[in-house]
Amino acid sequence: MGDTLGPSQTPQHRGVYTMYHGTSIASARLIIANGFKPSSHGMLGKGVYVSRDRKKASNYPLNSNDSDRVVFELRVRVGRVKRIDKDNHPMQYTWNTQGYSTAWVPPNCGMMSVPSGLEEDCVFDPKRVKVVGIVKAPNTTIEKELKQLLAKRSGRGGGRTVKVCSLCKRKTQQGSAHIKQQCWGCGKNICILMAKHFCPAKPSQGKGKKMV
Secondary structure (H helix, E strand, O other): OOOOOOOOOOOOOOOEEEEEEOOOOOHHHHHHHOOOOOOOOOOOOOOOEEEOOHHHOOOOOOOOHHHHHHEEEEEEEOOOOEEEOOOOOOOOOOOOHHHOOEEOOOOOOOOOOOOOOOEEEOOOOHHHEEEEEEEOOOHHHHHHHHHHHHHHHHHOOOOOOOOOOOOOOEEEEHOOOOOOEOEEEEEEEEEEOEEEOOOOEEEEEEEEEEEO
């Protein structure tokens, strides 16, 4: 998880922070399945718009109602951060071409394009933004659905199945089966990763055959 900063706290370069993003139900499904798609335009130019202020994210999408609003909890790797704190800032739309990964608008900075006065960030590369949870959904049914989609996407819960070798009981690498061979004494199948095999054909030894 990312560190939690107050909206007015200055983010550090290359920090990893908890942030939020508000979207519609349909868009939430697409984001979980395919990742974020950067906005083509906005007050800070192209990028993924997020906020450390949950209240800010809860107001999106604009001109919508709560029955179609979802708020994601995010883990954001901000990289180099440029503070944009006034209208017509010389780098308001070009920060990403100057070696910065994220533009940060602090709260109550007086920008006309932020009438709410709430903190906002724009992350140029969507790969820096990862959905880690659902903090708001219209109802429990939608919340459960989105959490299941997120778990499947992340390889948790009902998602990716971990395969285990039936002989040595160890996990297989990326689903590749372990190499098996027959015991020359009893003819049973043996996984080459087994430390020992107790061969019933040689009970007098009292010890298992050690695998090489």
